[in-house]
Amino acid sequence: MKKTDFLWGGSIAAHQCEGAWDQDGKGIAIMDLVTQGTYEQPREICTKIEAGKKYPSHEGIDFYHHYKEDIALFAEMGFKALRISIDWSRIYPLGDEQTPNLLGVQFYQNVVDELLKYGIEPIVTLYHFEMPVHLVNNYGSWTNRKVIEFYLNYCETMFKALKGKVRYWATFNEMNHIDPQTEASDIFTYIISGLKYSDLKNKKQTLATISYHMTLASVKAVKLAHDIDSNFEIGCVFGLTPAYPLNCDPENVLNSFKETDREFYQIDAMCSGKFPAYKLKEYAKAGIDLTISQEDEIAFAQGKIDFIGLNYYSSSVAHYEGDHENEETLFGGVQNPYLQQSKWGWAIDPTGLRYLLNYLYRRYSLPIIITENGLGAIDHLETDGTIQDDYRIEYIEQHIEQVKKAIVEDYVECFGYLTWGPIDLVSATTGEMKKRYGFIYVDKNDDGTGTFTRIKKKSFNWYQNVIRTTTFD
Ligand code: BG6
Secondary structure, eight states: OOGGGSEEEEEOOHHHHOOOTTSTTOOOBGGGGBOOOOSSSOOOBOSSOOTTOOOGGGTTTOHHHHHHHHHHHHHHHTOSEEEEEOOHHHHSSSSOOSSOOHHHHHHHHHHHHHHHHTTOEEEEESOSSOOBHHHHHHHOGGGSTHHHHHHHHHHHHHHHHTTTTOOEEEEEEOGGGOOTTSOOOHHHHHHHHSOOGGGOSSHHHHHHHHHHHHHHHHHHHHHHHHHHOTTOEEEEEEEOOOEEOSSSOHHHHHHHHHHHHTTOHHHHHHHHSSOOHHHHHHHHHTTOOOOOOHHHHHHHHHOOOSEEEEEOOOOEEOOOTTGGGSOBOTTSSBOOTTSOBOTTSOBOOHHHHHHHHHHHHHHHOOOEEEEEOOOOBOOOOOTTSOOOOHHHHHHHHHHHHHHHHHHHTTOOOEEEEEEEOSBOOOOTTTOOSSSBOOSEEEOOOTTSOOOOOEEEOHHHHHHHHHHHHOOOO
């Protein structure tokens, strides 16, 4: 792969950066109802906007009004690609309308045009935790098949609106965190579906249905995209965390395989052309009933993805007998004593990225793009106006080293590396601003203060140099 072909860049999501939550006809999306939390204090999920509570998506980093300035900074760093997401509730404020909100469509056309002005390839995610709340309240979210139709209608609007400008699309971000067989946290099921785990009546059945409908929506969107433009490359993004075995006790090795693998069944469905039989048997045993029509089977066969998007941050150790003393990680499994953790308890494991790239490539033989990777950290704005984020440079440098090895030594077909939040934005899990990922600092604080001024961190020039000089020979 030639250096110029590799998509260096970053990745952002609408609800974490845009702000302008009620402007230009936007409807209320699920994350507009989630308050700011902390590492210790979970975000509160409200049913309506309550006075006196802070909802970070309402302002974000005001990308809605700063996108030109921000894209100019990404261009200065030499970005070859930027992954954005479209907020469904800007396009269809309620989700079930017949005609789109043209001001919402126009906004994304403007953003894409701005990217193209600098030769930056837009990569567009259609669903990154941004569902119109009306679809949750009136249809029961993804439990209802009708929502697939609404989603496809929205996808069609955007495919047509950005045809000829956007080549790479992702149908969903991280639907894999919906797993009917394990206990889930409220925030994880909510950000994906708008439904709280603790509220679900028949938990396993409901989660399996949600997951199945989302997977089906994805394969149908792939076919729709290819029908609209055969040049579209359409994939799906998964957030994966390897769960290593504690040791070579075969039981632990098997547990490790199972814990890592349980988030792969949707990828299997999207790559193999059918919903996996092993999952259906597992469901049947657990008393979960899924109706798979002949039409669904055709949709799976016709909707294979073109590439896999990988979000990678961390790894864990698979559960083992007697592990209850060990701290549980956010993504399942327990902490690995060999690894250091971020301030938010995310283990730092560059090798895990190479491991996953190999795992995915050997299993699916599809091109992979790293759609998210990065370190959430507390940055200090020095009195001289600089931010010395050497820890971030170290984290990203070590991960890129592993990407290189995967490409050069293991022959993995990886066509891009996008850091998460190249500009500081709101944390998805905690809603904080102080958990910063960016090369660009945003003067916005959790107490609501700040001017939204953008400041280059030390890592800005460093990443610029990486993009300019890195080759995969
Ligand atoms: C990914 C999500 O899983 O993790 C992003 O796709 C999210 O939306 C990122 O921001 C990092 O998580 P957090 O909680 O640190 O923002």
